[in-house]
Amino acid sequence: MTLDETSPMPLALLAEQVLNGLQFGVMLFLMAAGLTLIFGVMGLINLAHGSLYMIGAFAAASVAGATGSFLLALVAAMTAAAVAGALVELVVIRRLYARDHLDQVLATFALILIFSEGTRWVFGSFPLYLDIPDMLSGPVTLPGGIEYPRYRLALIGIGLTVALGLGLLITRTRLGIRIRAGENDREMIAALGVDISRLYTIVFALGAALAGLAGALVGAIQSVQVGMGEPVLILAFVVIVIGGIGSIKGALVGAILVGLTDTLGGIFLPSLFRLFLDPSSAANAGASLASMAIYILMAAVLIWRPTGLFGARG
Amino acid sequence: MRWGLVNAVMLIGLVAFPFWALAADEPFMITLATRAVILALAAVGLNIALGWGGLVSLGHAAFFGIGGYAMGILASHAQGYTPLMEWPFLIEGTKSMPVIWLVAVLASALAALGIGMLSLRTTGVYFIMITLAFGQMLYYFAISWTAYGGEDGVSIYVRNGFPGLNTLVPVEFYGLCLGVLLGVLALNAAVIHSPFGLALNAARQSPDRVRTVGLDPRRLQLAAFVLSGAITGLAGALFADLNRFVSPSMLSWQMSGEIMIFVILGGTARLFGPVVGAVVFVALEHSLGGLSEYWHVFLGALLLLIVLFARGGLIGLVAGRGGGS
Numbered sequence: 187m188t189l190d191e192t193s194p195m196p197l198a199l200l201a202e203q204v205l206n207g208l209q210f211g212v213m214l215f216l217m218a219a220g221l222t223l224i225f226g227v228m229g230l231i232n233l234a235h236g237s238l239y240m241i242g243a244f245a246a247a248s249v250a251g252a253t254g255s256f257l258l259a260l261v262a263a264m265t266a267a268a269v270a271g272a273l274v275e276l277v278v279i280r281r282l283y284a285r286d287h288l289d290q291v292l293a294t295f296a297l298i299l300i301f302s303e304g305t306r307w308v309f310g311s312f313p314l315y316l317d318i319p320d321m322l323s324g325p326v327t328l329p330g331g332i333e334y335p336r337y338r339l340a341l342i343g344i345g346l347t348v349a350l351g352l353g354l355l356i357t358r359t360r361l362g363i364r365i366r367a368g369e370n371d372r373e374m375i376a377a378l379g380v381d382i383s384r385l386y387t388i389v390f391a392l393g394a395a396l397a398g399l400a401g402a403l404v405g406a407i408q409s410v411q412v413g414m415g416e417p418v419l420i421l422a423f424v425v426i427v428i429g430g431i432g433s434i435k436g437a438l439v440g441a442i443l444v445g446l447t448d449t450l451g452g453i454f455l456p457s458l459f460r461l462f463l464d465p466s467s468a469a470n471a472g473a474s475l476a477s478m479a480i481y482i483l484m485a486a487v488l489i490w491r492p493t494g495l496f497g498a499r500g
Numbered sequence: 501m502r503w504g505l506v507n508a509v510m511l512i513g514l515v516a517f518p519f520w521a522l523a524a525d526e527p528f529m530i531t532l533a534t535r536a537v538i539l540a541l542a543a544v545g546l547n548i549a550l551g552w553g554g555l556v557s558l559g560h561a562a563f564f565g566i567g568g569y570a571m572g573i574l575a576s577h578a579q580g581y582t583p584l585m586e587w588p589f590l591i592e593g594t595k596s597m598p599v600i601w602l603v604a605v606l607a608s609a610l611a612a613l614g615i616g617m618l619s620l621r622t623t624g625v626y627f628i629m630i631t632l633a634f635g636q637m638l639y640y641f642a643i644s645w646t647a648y649g650g651e652d653g654v655s656i657y658v659r660n661g662f663p664g665l666n667t668l669v670p671v672e673f674y675g676l677c678l679g680v681l682l683g684v685l686a687l688n689a690a691v692i693h694s695p696f697g698l699a700l701n702a703a704r705q706s707p708d709r710v711r712t713v714g715l716d717p718r719r720l721q722l723a724a725f726v727l728s729g730a731i732t733g734l735a736g737a738l739f740a741d742l743n744r745f746v747s748p749s750m751l752s753w754q755m756s757g758e759i760m761i762f763v764i765l766g767g768t769a770r771l772f773g774p775v776v777g778a779v780v781f782v783a784l785e786h787s788l789g790g791l792s793e794y795w796h797v798f799l800g801a802l803l804l805l806i807v808l809f810a811r812g813g814l815i816g817l818v819a820g821r822g823g824g825s
Contacts, residue, residue: 225625231625231628278804278808281808287628288768289807289811291628291760292760292761292764292803293804293807293808295757296799296801296807297800297804298800299796299799299803300804303794304797306794307794307797420632420636423629423633427626427629427633474641474644474645477643478637481633481634481640482637484629485618485630485634488621488622488626488630493626
């Protein structure tokens with residue numbers, strides 16, 4: 187490693203933290219995209235989206251353990267989550283579209299209980315581990331001499347590619363046209379002969395597959411365990427509320443904003459407080475504020491724009 | 501009339517229960533019943549916002565936890581003989597329940613006022629999410645607040661006292677909690693039949709009509725939210741006293757979800773709905789928890805069936821859906 191005496195270290199630190207925030211943000215986007223589509227098209231709050239993330243991670247860990255192939259593990263994660271999503275949509279979610287949000291919150295909360303305890307029943311309470319594939323392990327040197335884990339860089343790439351693909355799907359394909367039409371006027375597109383209940387199942391399965399993919403990808407840098415979905419779920423809610431519910435673009439902007447705020451806040455708020463507080467209280471106050479930063483961001487956005495940055499509907 | 505019957509059965513059951521438990525020599529049952537009564541109180545609080553105000557708050561654990569921390573902070577300073585603060589004036593801790601309750605109610609009402617003023621700018625799903633976010637904000641704050649134990653929370657050695665009672669005797673503490681619950685239920689009944697309660701009901705059903713008669717629906721809802729938060733905060737102080745322990749888990753979003761389950765399980769906007777819900781939940785927790793380690797699966801399935809097929813909750817099932825409260 188060549189360390190130039192004159193180059194200030196904080197710049198490398200900043201770059202690394204920005205990349206970490208970006209990586210966190212694009213993974214949140216994978217979760218948030220499904221949530222926001224499901225809300226936009228079906229008007230449904232799905233608390234059980236975190237369970238689909240967990241199912242993806244467990245499927246990936248099991249398949250990777252059996253076959254040793256990371257690629258197969260990712261395919262398994264998306265398939266398992268999509269199948270679970272489609273099943274849940276057909277059996278339960280379908281009955282909730284006409285209900286108010288309160289019923290939706292409760293029914294999907296009940297689904298979390300079933301999925302979480304069911305998974306604990308099958309896999310036990312101990313976490314599983316999913317290894318980073320050899321091809322993507324180790325660091326990579328970026329321009330400017332910054333060393334960064336190759337896998338995390340790949341996550342950023344995958345996340346942005348999915349975002350682009352999803353954007354093209356929504357704007358350029360027939361399915362995308364139907365999804366957008368479904369957001370605007372579901373009676374009309376049903377009258378035009380689109381099988382609306384099949385469209386709903388497809389959208390739900392698509393969102394579930396994205397959540398499963400996120401679970402598998404993040405599962406390789408954290409451990410795979412019951413309850414891993416809920417913290418991410420709440421952050422994904424923060425993301426779609428900031429971005430405006432129903433907007434894919436809003437989800438992307440919101441996700442990156444939340445990812446950066448969370449990562450940079452944790453690093454820089456304590457040092458900011460050190461300017462006018464003694465070190466130990468600065469560390470405490472900084473850590474407290476950093477852990478609340480994204481919720482403060484969300485509250486601020488909602489007070490400023492009650493339907494989010496890109497949202498139209500309430 | 502079946503309404504009155506359900507309520508009367510519930511009331512007699514709660515009063516008679518400790519006599520049965522004492523006669524059957526099952527002292528643990530009294531602690532379990534105390535837990536149910538306190539959780540019922542928390543849910544009665546939420547029911548005012550959720551049932552009558554139509555405000556789906558997924559952040560009521562915030563008030564529950566604030567009440568809990570009010571107890572933890574005051575009592576831990578009292579047991580350590582360290583003042584809470586010395587400047588600008590001296591404030592000492594206390595082991596007296598009435599003082600702790602007052603502080604818990606005031607603190608959670610103040611928090612509900614702040615959170616309510618900001619959250620009521622939004623409606624529908626945004627309201628659910630912003631209340632959830634405020635709850636999480638306090639949760640993470642409590643975790644990083646090392647002065648009061650951070651993630652480990654605060655324990656106290658001896659339960660706080662109430663003048664004229666020995667709160668260390670389980671049945672006396674149960675009686676005290678039941679007394680508080682019944683007092684709050686009486687207040688709740690008076691509020692919903694008052695002009696304010698009627699206006700609040702109207703604001704939920706048709707805000708435009710309320711506006712045309714010259715009332716501000718948002719102010720009505722804010723008042724309901726503050727009352728609701730204060731009651732849930734009082735329940736939090738009692739809950740922490742029951743366990744002689746408070747930790748960030750009282751502020752977690754799962755706690756908010758559970759309080760909401762009590763309300764829905766029993767039946768929203770029913771005076772005794774939250775009481776039925778909390779009692780049934782604690783009974784299920786105890787009986788299913790004894791049968792299987794994974795009892796949450798069955799709880800989830802039951803909850804799902806109730807939401808999908810028994811709208812109006814358990815009270816609605818027993819007493820029919822028609823009006824009355």
